[in-house]
Amino acid sequence: MTTGELQPTEQVAPATRWKDFRAGFIAIMPIWLGSIPFGAIYAVSALNAGLTPAQTLAMSLLVFGGAAQFTAVGLFAAGATPLTIIITTLIINMRHMLLAASIAPYIQRSAAWLKGVQAFFLTDESYAVALRRFLEGGGSPAYQLGVNISLYLTWQWSTVAGILLGSIIPDPAAYGLELIFPLTFIGLIVPLLRKRTNVLVAALSGALAIIGALTIPGSWYILIAGIVASGVGAWITRSPAMKREA
Amino acid sequence: MSTWLTILGMACVTYVTRATMLLVLRNEMAPWLRRWLDYVPVAVFAALILPQLLLRKQGDTQMLVLGPAIPAGIVAALVSWRTNNILLTILAGLLVFWGLRWLGM
Numbered sequence: 001m002t003t004g005e006l007q008p009t010e011q012v013a014p015a016t017r018w019k020d021f022r023a024g025f026i027a028i029m030p031i032w033l034g035s036i037p038f039g040a041i042y043a044v045s046a047l048n049a050g051l052t053p054a055q056t057l058a059m060s061l062l063v064f065g066g067a068a069q070f071t072a073v074g075l076f077a078a079g080a081t082p083l084t085i086i087i088t089t090l091i092i093n094m095r096h097m098l099l100a101a102s103i104a105p106y107i108q109r110s111a112a113w114l115k116g117v118q119a120f121f122l123t124d125e126s127y128a129v130a131l132r133r134f135l136e137g138g139g140s141p142a143y144q145l146g147v148n149i150s151l152y153l154t155w156q157w158s159t160v161a162g163i164l165l166g167s168i169i170p171d172p173a174a175y176g177l178e179l180i181f182p183l184t185f186i187g188l189i190v191p192l193l194r195k196r197t198n199v200l201v202a203a204l205s206g207a208l209a210i211i212g213a214l215t216i217p218g219s220w221y222i223l224i225a226g227i228v229a230s231g232v233g234a235w236i237t238r239s240p241a242m243k244r245e246a
Numbered sequence: 247m248s249t250w251l252t253i254l255g256m257a258c259v260t261y262v263t264r265a266t267m268l269l270v271l272r273n274e275m276a277p278w279l280r281r282w283l284d285y286v287p288v289a290v291f292a293a294l295i296l297p298q299l300l301l302r303k304q305g306d307t308q309m310l311v312l313g314p315a316i317p318a319g320i321v322a323a324l325v326s327w328r329t330n331n332i333l334l335t336i337l338a339g340l341l342v343f344w345g346l347r348w349l350g351m
Contacts, residue, residue, distance in 0.1 A: 030331075030332040030333040030336070031332065033333070033336060034336070051249060052249075055249055055250065055253060058250075058253055059253050059256070062253060062254070062256070062257035063253070063256050063257050063260050064260075065260055068256065068260060072252075072256060076249070076252075082248055082251060082252040082255060085252050085255075085256065086252060086255040086256055086259055087259075089255075089256040089259055089260060090259040090260075090262075090263065093259065093260045093263040093264075094263055095263075095290055096260075096263040096264045097263050097266060097267050098267075098286050098289075098290055099286065099287075099290060100263075100264055100265070100266070100267035100268045101267035101271055101283050101286065102283040102284070102286035102287060103268075104267055104268050104271040104272075104283075105271070105275060105280065105283070107268070108271075108272060112269060115265075115268045115269055116265060116268075116269065118268065119261065119264040119265035119268045119269070120261060120264065120265070122264040122268075124290075124291070124294065127287075128287065128291065131287055175344075176314075176315075176340070176343050176344065176347065177340075178298075179298075179315055179318060179339060179340060179343055180336055180340070181294075181298060182294070182295045182298040182299050182315070182319060183318070183319070183322045183335060183336045183339040183340065184332065184335075184336055185291045185294050185295045186295055186319060186322045186323050186326055186335055186339070187322070187326045187331070187332035187333075187335035187336060188291060188332065189287070189288060189291040189292065189295065190323050190326035190327050190335075191326065191327075191330050192287060192288050193288070193327075197285070198285070198288045201285045201288050201289050201292070202288045202289070202291075202292035203292070204289075205288070205289040205290070205292040205293045206292040206293065206295065206296035207296075208293070209292065209293035209294075209296055209297050210296055210297055210300060210301065210310075213297040213301055213308045214301070214308050214310070217306075221293065221297070222290065222293045222294060225289065225292075225293035226286060226289045226290040226293050227289075229285070229288075229289040229292070229293070230282055230283070230284075230285035230286045230288075230289040230290075231282055231285075233281075233282075233284075233285035233288075233289070234278060234281040234282035234284070234285055237281060238278070238281070
């Protein structure tokens with residue numbers, strides 16, 4: 001993979017920054033499709049689990065992670081201890097460390113405060129959309145911020161919609177809408193599969209994840225499959241002969 | 247009160263997972279690490295996708311289920327390959343899923 005142009009933000013004209021921000025904001029709009037129903041249904045299940053509207057919104061504002069929020073709500077409903085909920089959240093979100101590490105080279109020249117801000121908004125989807133742009137060579141911190149804010153705002157107002165509309169919102173699971181997540185991820189990953197080693201890494205990781213999910217409790221399997229399969233990819237491409245092919 | 251503290255704790259651990267690597271990896275990375283990280287997106291997303299298509303949660307354990315989600319995923323992948331369009335990918339997958347479910351799969 002090629003490294004995108006690393007642009008120091010300091011030298012970018014505000015007009016360009018605004019254009020990039022808008023482009024990022026728009027680029028992730030298709031993914032709103034998945035966020036809106038689930039932001040709303042998260043809110044409904046959080047209220048049902050006994051959280052107040054303020055707590056329900058606060059979790060979306062502060063945690064901003066669908067998988068972790070849904071799991072936490074289930075745990076709240078089951079009367080789990082705070083420590084259990086916090087540790088479960090940590091395990092679910094551990095994969096962010098991998099994603100953050102992989103996008104770090106592209107924003108190395110950003111100021112620390114900006115990295116800190118971007119980090120707050122890092123999700124699977126926003127990461128993938130921003131990274132894709134970096135890989136194409138057109139990425140910038142402003143673009144990434146546009147992607148981030150776009151998805152963040154959507155998650156917030158769909159949470160609010162869920163709080164206000166409550167139980168008149170149908171359960172997305174009844175329509176198989178939970179399938180939107182893997183389908184979105186497919187749309188994000190398949191363009192990367194034109195590289196042969198990427199296909200191999202994806203196949204290996206998928207197989208490890210299935211085996212892991214069936215045998216290891218919790219969601220550790222995502223982290224394990226991710227580390228092992230990407231490591232194997234790097235190991236395979238270490239020799240010059242393979243590198244050319246990949 | 248404990249609910250608020252729990253939410254705060256969730257926010258803190260989540261932020262740590264998001265920020266650590268962005269703030270720590272600041273200098274030029276070793277080539278092997280860089281190459282490793284280049285494979286992270288495909289690896290992580292494959293690990294997120296396949297279990298969601300092939301497994302169903304039954305109580306506390308996961309079970310292998312061959313249902314309409316699998317052809318839906320395959321069609322979505324083909325559409326994504328041809329069009330590179332996320333919206334079309336999602337819609338194609340959902341249509342196949344609904345169609346097969348309507349047919350009783």
